[in-house]
Amino acid sequence: MKPKVLAIIPARGGSKGVPRKNIKELAGKPLIEWTIEEAKKSKYIDRIIVSSEDKEILQVAQKFGADVPFVRPANLAEDTTAGIEPVLHALEHFSDYEYVVMLQPTSPLRLVEDIDGCIEQLLQENAEFCVSVCEVGQSPYWMYTLDSSTKMQPLLKQQTLITRRQDLPKVYTLNGAIYLANIDLLKQTRNFITEETIAYVMPVERSYDIDTEEDFKICEYRYTNL
Template sequence: MISSNNILVVIPARAGSKGIPGKNIKLLGDKPLIAHSIEIAKAIVPMEDICVSTDGIDIKQVAEQFGISVPFIRPSSLASDTAGTYEVLLHALNYFESKGKKYNIVVLLQPTSPFRKLTHVKEALTIYEEEIDMVVSVKETKSNPYYNLFEEKGGFLEKSKKGDFSGRQEIPKVYEYNGAIYIINANALKEKPIGKFTKIKKYVMDELSSMDLDEMLDWRISEFLLKEGIVTL
């Protein structure tokens, strides 16, 4: 069983959002978007082990309204469109270690996955082992490189991945990261970027729980799903 004392939960929330302006503090249901991730974080670790990494004063204030101390404002070098999640996580991890707090695990909860539940995170945590690099949440993708994904070669389309299958049912399942949950080995994170991890285990989520809010259309769809009672927060 993983001890909550070993876990740092990082909730990244950059102020500049072009797809959905002000999305992190925009109300979804009865709470700002970021609050849904904060509530989950508070249910799995002590509040002092939750890091809202932001460059926005308004986001900091909202986080504090929900009981989270925000000890730093993200430096400008990590606040641009090109700033990567890897650098943001390392910055948070290094900050807390400079204060004498060492973590074995970093849990990344992106605010843009509001339909991720506490049960999802707890179940994903049971999969984690210290010998691996990461447990990541996924959904089964509708597009499959054996079936309906193509690359252009020599001016003609070819299937991205070739295989000899008599029917679609025989084609291997393919998964895509849904952005909801990342449970990361802190030592592995210090050694290499997430994109270079090789020891990765999946935690499968359904389509609705996997919904990621990136554009206004996503937001409108999420509001409709809530209004119709198709999903809950």
């Protein structure tokens, strides 16, 4: 049977790197609209809610088809608020869903095929947690720390230094696009990253996470030059 899936889009109003980032226009649409549109195409998501303390963001989200069942408390929208807290707060309002998928609006290049692919992978592998990742461009096997005299120390200890890029192990990083979990277990762990979490690999070209004005320009360029 198809599980009941709740999508939560957390979008606070106090962005520092890019002011009013979540409703700033990207290629002619408010940033948050790109995520709402893809979530609405999902064949698994039953309801899409936006969590924000900002009334303007909530109005924009509602305009484009997301539910806004509450206003997030201001103390859960501070710079120091852990990302899991708005999700756990939202889950206090719902009890009839099995899984929750957090979709950050700062990943506008993410497609519905990524969202549904992540859900399908979790179900097929009987997993309880799944997050999106992408392959890194700069390998940590070629990274170093420097001591006080600027002597180099390998970040990852190796018996033999890998000198050819072709021989480097593939390494992945969280791309911030999709966080999926069994709700009951998420309430226990209070974290999407556990020892049981599996990875859904996304293409690098859809893995931009907007944090700066430069990120914004890169994503806009990709959309306007498709």
